[in-house]
Amino acid sequence: xxxxxxxxxxxxxxxxxxxxxxxxxxxxxxxxxxxxxxxxxxxxxxxxxxxxxxxxxxxxxxxxxxxxxxxxxxxxxxxxxxxxxxxxxxxxxxxxxxxxxxxxxxxxxxxxxxxxxxxxxxxxxxxxxxxxxxxxxxxxxxxxxxxxxxxxxxxxxxxxxxxxxxxxxxxxxxxxxxxxxxxxxxxxxxxxxxxxxxxxxxxxxxxxxxxxxxxxxxxxxxxxxxxxxxxxxxxxxxxxxxxxxxxxxxxxxxxxxxxx
Amino acid sequence: xxxxxxxxxxxxxxxxxxxxxxxxxxxxxxxxxxxxxxxxxxxxxxxxxxxxxxxxxxxxxxxxxxxxxxxxxxxxxxxxxxxxxxxxxxxxxxxxxxxxxxxxxxxxxxxxxxxxxxxxxxxxxxxxxxxxxxxxxxxxxxxxxxxxxxxxxxxxxxxxxxxxxxx
Numbered sequence: 001x002x003x004x005x006x007x008x009x010x011x012x013x014x015x016x017x018x019x020x021x022x023x024x025x026x027x028x029x030x031x032x033x034x035x036x037x038x039x040x041x042x043x044x045x046x047x048x049x050x051x052x053x054x055x056x057x058x059x060x061x062x063x064x065x066x067x068x069x070x071x072x073x074x075x076x077x078x079x080x081x082x083x084x085x086x087x088x089x090x091x092x093x094x095x096x097x098x099x100x101x102x103x104x105x106x107x108x109x110x111x112x113x114x115x116x117x118x119x120x121x122x123x124x125x126x127x128x129x130x131x132x133x134x135x136x137x138x139x140x141x142x143x144x145x146x147x148x149x150x151x152x153x154x155x156x157x158x159x160x161x162x163x164x165x166x167x168x169x170x171x172x173x174x175x176x177x178x179x180x181x182x183x184x185x186x187x188x189x190x191x192x193x194x195x196x197x198x199x200x201x202x203x204x205x206x207x208x209x210x211x212x213x214x215x216x217x218x219x220x221x222x223x224x225x226x227x228x229x230x231x232x233x234x235x236x237x238x239x240x241x242x243x244x245x246x247x248x249x250x251x252x253x254x255x256x257x258x259x260x
Numbered sequence: 261x262x263x264x265x266x267x268x269x270x271x272x273x274x275x276x277x278x279x280x281x282x283x284x285x286x287x288x289x290x291x292x293x294x295x296x297x298x299x300x301x302x303x304x305x306x307x308x309x310x311x312x313x314x315x316x317x318x319x320x321x322x323x324x325x326x327x328x329x330x331x332x333x334x335x336x337x338x339x340x341x342x343x344x345x346x347x348x349x350x351x352x353x354x355x356x357x358x359x360x361x362x363x364x365x366x367x368x369x370x371x372x373x374x375x376x377x378x379x380x381x382x383x384x385x386x387x388x389x390x391x392x393x394x395x396x397x398x399x400x401x402x403x404x405x406x407x408x409x410x411x412x413x414x415x416x417x418x419x420x421x422x423x424x425x426x427x
């Protein structure tokens with residue numbers, strides 16, 4: 001567990017909540033992608049996805065390091081990136097639900113990466129303009145990597161959507177499953193308001209246009225349902241996140257403070 | 261006089277850094293890669309101050325590079341070293357030296373061909389095979405053995421090879 005005064009600061013400080021939200025999105029998506037390591041359909045794509053997972057982990061680390069620095073400055077209690085990643089429980093994670101649901105098949109995995117990566121792309125593009133200091137630096141750095149991720153995942157969505165009958169059906173099923181989880185990314189929560197509240201309409205429009213274009217190219221019907229899941233940003237998660245954390249955080253729970 | 265001494269020290273530090281190699285691509289020095297952004301020697305405190313930027317955010321080599329820098333400088337008598345890591349301006353392959361690109365090619369990795377990040381459409385690039393020189397090559401995967409590389413194959417000599425992506 002984090003120290004009580006640290007948890008209290010996090011629950012009250014919107015800037016830190018925002019950083020943790022961005023970091024949790026990157027970490028949980030990275031962890032899900034890393035679960036494909038050694039299981040990819042072909043060697044080259046196994047390596048591609050693990051490389052993407054590594055980029056996302058690096059982005060998460062930069063964000064946790066920055067949040068840890070701010071927490072240390074504000075509380076006087078030395079706080080590390082590892083504590084933020086490994087010592088918070090389900091209710092303290094602020095990632096969107098779409099990041100945590102299980103991988104499913106390859107089609108569902110690449111579609112999740114496309115839907116989330118496209119959102120991250122337009123978000124970080126805005127953050128490059130409106131953020132300052134270290135967050136702007138992180139956005140400058142991350143967007144170059146995310147550009148490659150989205151090209152890769154969009155390419156796969158088209159390949160499978162416009163592929164065989166089997167791959168097309170699987171992509172339809174994946175889209176059906178994932179669609180209701182997309183709305184949460186585009187609706188800013190209270191801690192996002194100050195920084196990107198005014199930009200959120202633009203981000204949403206840019207994301208929708210990108211998704212519509214790629215789905216059309218992939219010959220996939222654009223989903224019509226507009227009822228959306230939410231909760232992740234506020235710490236209300238699906239049952240899947242608990243299992244994910246149980247595995248990811250095991251070492252620090254069993255051997256607190258263990259270092260390489 | 262003092263300024264000259266500091267400049268000499270800094271020159272010798274740059275020369276030492278030239279001997280530190282990228283752990284993943286050992287033919288490249290960290291100078292070739294362009295990840296050293298500034299070198300300063302503080303005479304009053306005897307402190308070497310380096311500014312370094314990672315190639316990719318998740319690059320596991322960066323910690324090892326830091327350790328190798330400290331060892332190389334310590335051997336030359338510089339024991340106090342401060343390494344500051346910066347993310348912005350973000351590293352770009354435009355900072356890779358010409359000699360670095362030649363070394364990559366000789367090592368069997370096609371060096372980045374475009375001069376800026378906007379030209380990332382890998383399918384549209386004409387990448388020459390490092391083995392036979394033919395430009396009749398095809399993209400196999402946008403990600404190769406590491407995130408910084410893509411996988412290509414030569415359609416003439418059939419050699420599969422890594423291409424160092426523009427970034």
